[in-house]
Structure formats: C-alpha cells, structure tokens
Amino acid sequence: xxxxxxxELIRLTREQPEQPSIYFLEAGLEDRVVTYQELFQKSTSVAxxxxxxGINSGDVVVLLIDYRFDLLTSFWGCVxxxxxxxxxxxxxxxxxxxxxxxxxRSLISVTRPAAIITFRDFEDIVEDAVQPDSSVQAILYLExxxxxxxxxxxxxxSLVSEHIQDPERIVLLxxxxxxxxxxxxxxxxxxxxxxxxxxxxxxxxxxxALDVVVSWLPLxxxxxxxxxxxxxxxxxxxxxxxxxxxxxxxxxxxxxxxSKYKGTLTWLPNFAYNFCARKVxxxxxxxxxxxxxxxxxxxxxxxxxxxxxxxxxxxxxFGLAQEALQTSYAMAENTFGVTQSKLGSQPRLQHIDPESxxxxxxxxxxxxxxxxxxxxSSGVPLPNTRIRIQxxxxxxxxxxxxxEIALQSKSMLxxxxxxxxxxxxxxxxxxxxxxxxxxxxxxxxxxxxxKKDLIIVGGKNIYPxxxxxxxxxxxxVHPGRAVVEEGNRQQLAxxxxxxVTQNSPVSLRFVQIVDPKGILKTSSGKISRSANKEKxxxxxxLN
Amino acid sequence: MSTEITNELAAFIAEEILxxxxxxxxxxxxxxxxxxxxxxxxxxIALFVEEQYRVLIDDTKLNAxxxxxxxxxxSLINSRQHE
Numbered sequence: 001x002x003x004x005x006x007x008e009l010i011r012l013t014r015e016q017p018e019q020p021s022i023y024f025l026e027a028g029l030e031d032r033v034v035t036y037q038e039l040f041q042k043s044t045s046v047a048x049x050x051x052x053x054g055i056n057s058g059d060v061v062v063l064l065i066d067y068r069f070d071l072l073t074s075f076w077g078c079v080x081x082x083x084x085x086x087x088x089x090x091x092x093x094x095x096x097x098x099x100x101x102x103x104x105r106s107l108i109s110v111t112r113p114a115a116i117i118t119f120r121d122f123e124d125i126v127e128d129a130v131q132p133d134s135s136v137q138a139i140l141y142l143e144x145x146x147x148x149x150x151x152x153x154x155x156x157x158s159l160v161s162e163h164i165q166d167p168e169r170i171v172l173l174x175x176x177x178x179x180x181x182x183x184x185x186x187x188x189x190x191x192x193x194x195x196x197x198x199x200x201x202x203x204x205x206x207x208x209a210l211d212v213v214v215s216w217l218p219l220x221x222x223x224x225x226x227x228x229x230x231x232x233x234x235x236x237x238x239x240x241x242x243x244x245x246x247x248x249x250x251x252x253x254x255x256x257x258x259s260k261y262k263g264t265l266t267w268l269p270n271f272a273y274n275f276c277a278r279k280v281x282x283x284x285x286x287x288x289x290x291x292x293x294x295x296x297x298x299x300x301x302x303x304x305x306x307x308x309x310x311x312x313x314x315x316x317x318f319g320l321a322q323e324a325l326q327t328s329y330a331m332a333e334n335t336f337g338v339t340q341s342k343l344g345s346q347p348r349l350q351h352i353d354p355e356s357x358x359x360x361x362x363x364x365x366x367x368x369x370x371x372x373x374x375x376x377s378s379g380v381p382l383p384n385t386r387i388r389i390q391x392x393x394x395x396x397x398x399x400x401x402x403x404e405i406a407l408q409s410k411s412m413l414x415x416x417x418x419x420x421x422x423x424x425x426x427x428x429x430x431x432x433x434x435x436x437x438x439x440x441x442x443x444x445x446x447x448x449x450x451k452k453d454l455i456i457v458g459g460k461n462i463y464p465x466x467x468x469x470x471x472x473x474x475x476x477v478h479p480g481r482a483v484v485e486e487g488n489r490q491q492l493a494x495x496x497x498x499x500v501t502q503n504s505p506v507s508l509r510f511v512q513i514v515d516p517k518g519i520l521k522t523s524s525g526k527i528s529r530s531a532n533k534e535k536x537x538x539x540x541x542l543n
Numbered sequence: 544m545s546t547e548i549t550n551e552l553a554a555f556i557a558e559e560i561l562x563x564x565x566x567x568x569x570x571x572x573x574x575x576x577x578x579x580x581x582x583x584x585x586x587x588i589a590l591f592v593e594e595q596y597r598v599l600i601d602d603t604k605l606n607a608x609x610x611x612x613x614x615x616x617x618s619l620i621n622s623r624q625h626e
Contacts, residue, residue, distance in 0.1 A: 093606065275583065497579070501578025509561070509562070510561075
C-alpha cells in the first residue's frame, strides 16, 4: 500500500477520532487537548482556504507563524491540499527586520512559493518583503480562517485533494542548512518520510499505546519537525508540544510536562543537557517524576558525554534512569535520523589518544594513565541506511580512521528544491556526502566534527564566513582584512556584537579585539580559523 | 538602595553572563533588544533576581517589554519589593 501523509492522517482520524493527538502547552494558559478529529477538521478548513485562493497540488506554501496552535493546522492544511508546506523561523525581538526581509526575499526568489500563510501582526513585514513581480499569488492570514470556532464539526474526508496518491511526490520543504539568505530547501517525498518513520519505529520500539513524545523543539528544524511533530502524529503517538520560547525562559517546564503526561521520548540538542542541568532549581521540581522517560536522545549538535553526566547527576533523584540517555546522528537531508544508539543501555564510550586523533586522523585507545579524550558513540545506522567513511580522494577508509561520512538510504531528500547544481554536487557515486567527519568503530559511528569550520549553535548551522561578512559591515572595521580603527575597543566590540546578533541567527557572546598580528594566518596568508580558535580557547576560560 | 541594586545587577551580568568582569554597563543601555543578553541568559537573570531580592519575575514576562535596561529592571525590583 502506498502511504502518503493524507492517507495516514485520514486512517488515524477514522480509526481513533477521539484519541488525543496533541497536548498543546502555552505558558500561562491551560493545556489544550486536540484529538485527531479536531486536528483533521481544522486542517481541512485551512485546505479549503488555500483552495479558494487558487493554491493547488504541488505549490509551495511558506508558513511564517509564531508558536501557536494554528501553525500546526496550517501545516496539515497544506498537506491535505497537496501543497508543499515549508515552516520558516519568524522574526524574534533580537533580529533586525530589514535583514529578515532581505533573507525572505531571497528565499522567495529561489523557492518560488505560491502563497504565504502568516498572521496579522506580521502583515507589514511580510507584505513589504514580497515584491509585486514575485511568485507569491496570495498572502493568507490565520485570522481569516475562522479556526477559533468551537463548533465540533465532523471531519469531511471528501474534501481532501485526490491528487496525492503518489509517494514519490514532494510533501514538504525543510530549510535549515545553507548560507543565510540562500538556505537550501531540503525537499522530502512522502515515501522518504515514511521509510524514516518505519526505521525509527523499529529501532525505538515505538508503541502508540505506551509512548508519549514531549518536545519543545522548533518546527523549522528537522529534529523538531520530524521527531517532535510528524513522527508522533503519523504514528498515533500522543505529542506534548511546548514552545521553544517558553522552554528557554523556564526550562523546568520540560520536566513538568514529562512528569504530568508520563512522557517517554524526547529529543534534545547537546546544549540543552547543560542548560537543563544548571538552570532549574529544586523548588521548581517539587513532585516531579521522570521515571517514565525511556529515551532522551541527544541529536543535531556534537554529542558530549560530559553533558549527559551533568544531566544525569541533576535529574537522577527525580527518577531519570542513566540508560535513558541516548544519542543519534541526524540531518534534514536524510529526513532526520541516520544512526541511533541502542536503547536500554548507555551509548558506547571510548577513551582515545588525543595525539593520534588530532594529528594523524587515527583512533587509538589511550594507554592506561595517559591523557585521553572521551568520545561518545552516535550508535549504528538505522535500517534502510548505510554509511561509510571516505578520504578526500573518495577511497573508503577502514574502521578507526577519521574521514568524511557518506550516506545512502531510503529516506534521502528528493533534491535541494530548485537548486539542481547544488543537489548534484552533494552526491558522489550515488553516495550523499554529508561534509561531517567521523569514524566507525565496531560498526558504531563516532562523529568528530561537523563540516569544515561549521559552527553549530542551538542546532542551527552557522557558516563562519557569514559572520565575518557581517563584521566587515560594521563601521570602524575595514572589510576583508578585519583591521579595525584605533579607538575605544569596548565600544567597537559592542558595535560588532550588536550588529552580528541582530543580523544573524546567533547571539554573539564574546568579541575580542586583538593587537596587530594577533590573528594567526596560514602559510598562504589566509586567516586560519582553527588555529585562532585554539589560541582563543587556550586564553579564555569559558563558563 | 536603587544604585546598589543596579550595581549588583551590572556586576552579575558582566561576570556571570558576559564573562567580562569589569565591563561597564550603562543603566540605560538596552540589554535584550540590543542582543547583549540573549534568550538563553534570561533565565539566569530571573533566578538571580529571585534569589537575591525575593522578587519573582514570571517566565511569561521575561522579555524586553518587561525590562530592557538595568534602570528598568531595578525599578521593577523596587516596585515589587514595596508591594
């Protein structure tokens, strides 16, 4: 049987209309329980509005919506209409609206969406960003959809577009990788996503009768979109969803939700383990019971054993089991998961010799009593997935040799949307080149580093070149050479910090202005990012 | 009293959040909208204010509308302490 998103959502709605699909949490409000029937019915209502606006099967619809329930029905409304939704981040208070609009404009020119769904407060920003000659035929506002009505209409399955039976068709676009403003839209087919869900279901032993997914992850990123949204909904597993904005201001809410709903599965980026370990007080954890949590899966940033330890030591007394802490290696281009550690036991650790790791790309276990680095496994490839490690010449390397991770699977992207040249470049001899580095030991993948120089912050991929370009735009900085005028260093550092923060997805913590010749260069005169990073880290103590 | 609170907050932010002890923060300087304090650090400020001054800033109110400068944060603490 050819499964598609609409066919599965219809099946689940028919089989279990009254079953809660989503518990939608918003700080300061009562939790909202949404059944499959309500989810489906409200989504068909969005689909009807899209249809009325002339949006057809295969059209891309960009969703620019803050955290609210209607974001979810907008996504499924697009899917039911056969349109291709793409959820993008919305403007936060730290970002410069001009930059946001410029990025949006450039994304529209590449992706050529037929419509944008947004909300009234965002009207000026969006209307301004859409040029008259663009592909966008309609800007639709949630407020006009009448989604607030409490009327409990029965789902009408006949409203669903009939074109959507081909599992090879693209179901969604996921924009999270690529240079700011020219992000690549990862296009996934129905079939690729279901292959991924099948693989996850088997390695995680998913059980709709027992499992509950709890997530605060944003839906514009693969981890939140797949693991924290599509997977539970299309697997019949209840999803407890909270806003990343609520979580970051009150991380204890995650534990409250797990305890209240007996959550079993959660995915977190590595920084969240440290954040949760340090920023929750015992008075916020009264009566919390985390013993239902069977897997807390560390994914999307390099995984650190020290972070797992800090998390475990903090939450052990609240019932967290050590073997609940798991790892995965994932990327949007493979729908989501590539590897998964084996549930029920701790991910494998290796103490390796730093010298042979750093200078010879070779893994050797450290000798007794000698300095070591602790490496934590990301597990084994999912079913339907193969990985190998290659050197620069494309030769497959043996175990315990570091090289680039190459990937083949049945849940790969169809293409980078409307970017054929980029798509072609990403594959070599039928293997997808991840640009990430790692090694395999006893069949398990250990990831050693992300794409060359790539910086990952909060799961966001940041290209250092993008940040350097921004620094060059700051008054007082000479472009290209990053030589700065003499003057008040503190003021200049503040200007740089503010400018980069407001014009990029990250917030700069530190800006250091160094003396002439303070920046290390390679023999060819280029700034050496890795050497400067090492030098900087040796000089400061990060907290 | 107010000056003392402002100074304590400034020292906490410089040392614990920015890791730049000795950095001067102007009482009127924008903290949140300028990006000086990112969203990951808001909870640190809330915990510090609660533990130091027994003033609870609800997490739904942790944004630039509630305070965006040391001056505003100080007056928020003062008004709550005198409630």
